[in-house]
Amino acid sequence: MRLSISHETTYHYQDQVRASIQYLRLTPHDSERQQVISWQLDLPRPVRAQVDPFGNILHVLTLDEPHDAIVIRARGQVDIDELREAEHEGQSAFPFLRCTRLTEPDEALRDFADQHCHQRRDRSALIDLMHALNQSMVYTPGATEVDTCAAQAFAGRAGVCQDHTHAFLACARSLGIPARYVSGYLYSEDSTHLASHAWAEAWLEGAWYSFDVTNQMARPERHLKLAVGLDYLDACPVRGMRRGGGHEQMHAKVVVRPTPVIAVQQQ
Amino acid sequence: MIRTYFDEMYDGAGQVRPHYREFARWLAQTPPELLAQRRREADLLFHRAGITFTLYGDEQGTERLIPFDIIPRSIPASEWQIVERGCIQRVKALNLFLADLYHEQRIIKAGIIPAEQVLANEQYQLAMQGLDLHRDLYSHVSGVDLVRDGDGTYYVLEDNLRTPSGVSYMLEDRKMMMRLFPELFAAQRIAPIDHYPNLLLDTLKSASPIDNPSVVVLTPGRFNSAFFEHAFLAREMGVELVEGADLFVRDDHVFMRTTDGPKAVDVIYRRLDDAFLDPLAFNPDSMLGVPGLLAAYRCGNVVLANAIGTGVADDKSVYPFVTEMIRFYLDEEPILKNVPTFQCRKPDELSHVLANLPHLVVKETQGSGGYGMLVGPASSAAEIEAFRVRLKAKPHAYIAQPTLCLSTCPTFVDNGIAPRHIDLRPFVLSGKETRVVPGGLTRVALREGSLVVNSSQGGGTKDTWVVEG
Numbered sequence: 001m002r003l004s005i006s007h008e009t010t011y012h013y014q015d016q017v018r019a020s021i022q023y024l025r026l027t028p029h030d031s032e033r034q035q036v037i038s039w040q041l042d043l044p045r046p047v048r049a050q051v052d053p054f055g056n057i058l059h060v061l062t063l064d065e066p067h068d069a070i071v072i073r074a075r076g077q078v079d080i081d082e083l084r085e086a087e088h089e090g091q092s093a094f095p096f097l098r099c100t101r102l103t104e105p106d107e108a109l110r111d112f113a114d115q116h117c118h119q120r121r122d123r124s125a126l127i128d129l130m131h132a133l134n135q136s137m138v139y140t141p142g143a144t145e146v147d148t149c150a151a152q153a154f155a156g157r158a159g160v161c162q163d164h165t166h167a168f169l170a171c172a173r174s175l176g177i178p179a180r181y182v183s184g185y186l187y188s189e190d191s192t193h194l195a196s197h198a199w200a201e202a203w204l205e206g207a208w209y210s211f212d213v214t215n216q217m218a219r220p221e222r223h224l225k226l227a228v229g230l231d232y233l234d235a236c237p238v239r240g241m242r243r244g245g246g247h248e249q250m251h252a253k254v255v256v257r258p259t260p261v262i263a264v265q266q267q
Numbered sequence: 268m269i270r271t272y273f274d275e276m277y278d279g280a281g282q283v284r285p286h287y288r289e290f291a292r293w294l295a296q297t298p299p300e301l302l303a304q305r306r307r308e309a310d311l312l313f314h315r316a317g318i319t320f321t322l323y324g325d326e327q328g329t330e331r332l333i334p335f336d337i338i339p340r341s342i343p344a345s346e347w348q349i350v351e352r353g354c355i356q357r358v359k360a361l362n363l364f365l366a367d368l369y370h371e372q373r374i375i376k377a378g379i380i381p382a383e384q385v386l387a388n389e390q391y392q393l394a395m396q397g398l399d400l401h402r403d404l405y406s407h408v409s410g411v412d413l414v415r416d417g418d419g420t421y422y423v424l425e426d427n428l429r430t431p432s433g434v435s436y437m438l439e440d441r442k443m444m445m446r447l448f449p450e451l452f453a454a455q456r457i458a459p460i461d462h463y464p465n466l467l468l469d470t471l472k473s474a475s476p477i478d479n480p481s482v483v484v485l486t487p488g489r490f491n492s493a494f495f496e497h498a499f500l501a502r503e504m505g506v507e508l509v510e511g512a513d514l515f516v517r518d519d520h521v522f523m524r525t526t527d528g529p530k531a532v533d534v535i536y537r538r539l540d541d542a543f544l545d546p547l548a549f550n551p552d553s554m555l556g557v558p559g560l561l562a563a564y565r566c567g568n569v570v571l572a573n574a575i576g577t578g579v580a581d582d583k584s585v586y587p588f589v590t591e592m593i594r595f596y597l598d599e600e601p602i603l604k605n606v607p608t609f610q611c612r613k614p615d616e617l618s619h620v621l622a623n624l625p626h627l628v629v630k631e632t633q634g635s636g637g638y639g640m641l642v643g644p645a646s647s648a649a650e651i652e653a654f655r656v657r658l659k660a661k662p663h664a665y666i667a668q669p670t671l672c673l674s675t676c677p678t679f680v681d682n683g684i685a686p687r688h689i690d691l692r693p694f695v696l697s698g699k700e701t702r703v704v705p706g707g708l709t710r711v712a713l714r715e716g717s718l719v720v721n722s723s724q725g726g727g728t729k730d731t732w733v734v735e736g
Contacts, residue, residue: 021516021559023547050519050566053394053548060562062517094386095393147551239547241558 001082002037003187003224004259007074007196007252009238014246019064022240025183025227026074027057032087034224039076054180054234055091056227061240068245072238077259082221086207093203095230096178102231103181105170106151112136113171121177123204127218130211133167139214146232161198162232164213168200169231178203180228182210183235187222187256195254198232199223224256273419273674274686275340286343286734289455293448294338302337305447306679309335312443334727335440336678337447340689340709341732344458350421350693351703353603354411356593358695361426361580363596365405368579369395374595380588385579389633392541392576394548394561400574401476402698407572408467408536409695410434410708413603415674422604422671424690425586428577430538433708433728434694435496438463438503440730458705458733464503466696466704471504471534473698475570480533483507483523485514487539487555497538511539516559519566534570541575583632583666584610606671612663620667621658624651627667628718629658642718644670673718676729678711688712690720691731706731 007026027049028036043061052058063070099105105113116132117125136157143158150170153163165181172179179202186197199212199220210220217223229235276287283291313332342350367373368385375382385391410431412424441460445452471482486497488510501508507523514523514532522529537544543553548561563569579585587608593601609616609627620627629641641654658665675686693707709729710720720726 060519060559064517092382092386094383095391097387098389233551241547
């Protein structure tokens with residue numbers, strides 16, 4: 001499936017921002033599952049791409065002239081191999097066993113993981129865990145904040161995809177399974193669904209498998225991967241700081257739609 | 268009487284060791300009132316110079332003067348040569364380990380260190396994976412903590428490869444001794460150490476591939492326990508002392524704000540932990556770091572000394588492997604010994620530790636500064652039981668070692684002079700060459716019988732002499 005993405009993020013500031021810096025992870029890269037056909041990132045000034053510690057494509061945007069708005073536009077086309085379930089990578093998965101503030105399991109999460117997986121450490125166990133978490137944490141926009149940790153969201157029995165993913169990572173790692181956060185886009189016919197999305201990947205039998213708790217999907221058929229990391233903070237599309245500016249208003253407009261591929265048959 | 272401790276000044280028969288003879292003669296000839304007066308003078312001078320240390324875990328959060336003892340710790344030059352070679356060997360191996368770990372990982376493939384042990388360690392930094400550093404150096408400034416057992420054998424207690432502190436006390440203690448007792452330095456040849464700041468600056472400059480790079484010292488600020496040292500070293504090297512807010516990143520280059528406009532920064536001697544360096548890459552709540560620093564670093568546009576991710580090599584759970592690292596990377600036998608270490612993450616070693624708690628020293632693998640450790644022989648039954656609970660709950664977070672005797676050195680106490688336990692931290696500088704100034708920081712546990720020398724736990728310091736002749 002070929003997906004066309006258009007993602008526009010606009011920040012408006014109440015006062016002039018004196019200087020700002022953003023880490024942007026808004027450019028997908030090729031993998032076994034996805035092939036980038038075209039991609040363009042429009043920023044207020046040109047920035048050279050680099051690779052971040054997790055292998056994601058990173059742009060660091062620094063603005064030191066006073067400004068009261070920032071517009072970031074990403075658009076392109078990416079082919080998704082719907083049939084491929086897992087992705088292989090050369091790097092060791094062990095670093096993805098460690099906890100972070102956002103993914104530290106508490107007693108309740110550890111018990112929950114044990115209760116649903118027992119001695120099982122395979123994909124079906126994690127699929128059960130994924131369904132169970134979805135039942136225990138009702139998808140509720142506004143129930144949590146961006147810095148809510150897994151244990152808090154789990155205790156509150158509600159959250160969004162970020163919280164679902166953090167809770168899944170906390171459980172998987174507590175079982176000794178390396179797991180990581182994925183940020184990206186999701187295509188859905190239902191336009192009320194958020195196109196910017198987060199899900200988890202777990203390392204099983206030498207490959208990364210996807211677990212989308214929010215949509216209860218263990219096959220990433222409609223998922224376009226932008227970035228991975230230990231948690232939201234590593235993988236989020238935009239992470240920035242500024243001096244001045246006062247109150248901030250952020251608008252994001254994301255459109256993900258399938259695009260017909262004109263097949264060229266070569267026989 | 269059975270001698271259980273090795274005393275630095277007196278041998279088993281109570282005779283003054285040769286390298287202390289000059290000092291002992293001087294001590295016998297100097298009237299006690301004069302010594303008492305000089306000791307008061309030293310306190311006053313240290314206080315005036317503002318050489319203090321902030322205590323953590325102290326309700327008042329107060330700054331306290333680190334007690335200075337005027338009886339030096341003295342090492343014969345012949346013995347020092349061995350210590351020096353041993354420290355250099357060790358730090359070379361540790362730097363090679365870090366370069367290997369963040370690149371080919373030959374030591375893991377060779378089966379010497381289990382992959383999970385280092386790669387799942389919180390101190391292992393993905394940001395360093397595959398990143399090439401100038402001269403392949405990670406720990407430019409290292410502190411190697413040494414103690415001596417009952418027979419005088421030197422043991423490495425731990426390596427400090429993150430932001431080792433204490434060198435300012437080494438330098439100030441020497442200055443103080445030379446000021447108060449110049450006659451001692453005229454009577455014998457004591458190796459000088461005052462070139463340390465020059466060597467440090469030289470080391471920092473040689474960490475950068477560019478000629479005559481601009482160097483700054485990055486401090487967490489005046490509330491940090493070692494702020495005095497940060498200011499001291501910047502002044503001694505003649506470079507700027509900056510806080511995170513004084514620096515900024517533009518297009519992956521680091522600049523310092525000055526009254527004359529932005530000035531490029533090439534080398535940062537950072538005394539700030541990894542987690543606080545860049546709020547956009549690590550701890551987002553850090554107000555101490557520089558947003559964008561990690562990206563600039565990974566582009567190769569600025570040098571951090573020490574590098575990010577050195578903590579994985581001085582972690583107490585990795586310590587047991589250092590002797591093997593020396594053999595693996597240098598094909599040499601270790602000159603300095605490691606203390607035998609039980610890894611509580613291993614079930615059989617844990618049960619041994621639990622059965623022998625009253626005789627062991629148990630430490631947190633992530634801890635430093637003497638916080639959160641158990642010294643079995645010096646603890647009450649209740650303290651041991653409380654620790655047992657913590658140990659059982661998180662065995663992987665602890666290691667245990669036999670209680671070493673730790674050598675003693677005569678020290679001024681309330682009622683005269685008495686032996687007190689000491690350790691030694693030489694500072695190893697790795698640049699074009701690997702160098703150590705003769706001596707180091709000697710810390711002394713002032714409480715009778717105490718084996719904890721950390722300044723945060725009521726330790727004092729002594730001047731450290733390497734005596735020739």
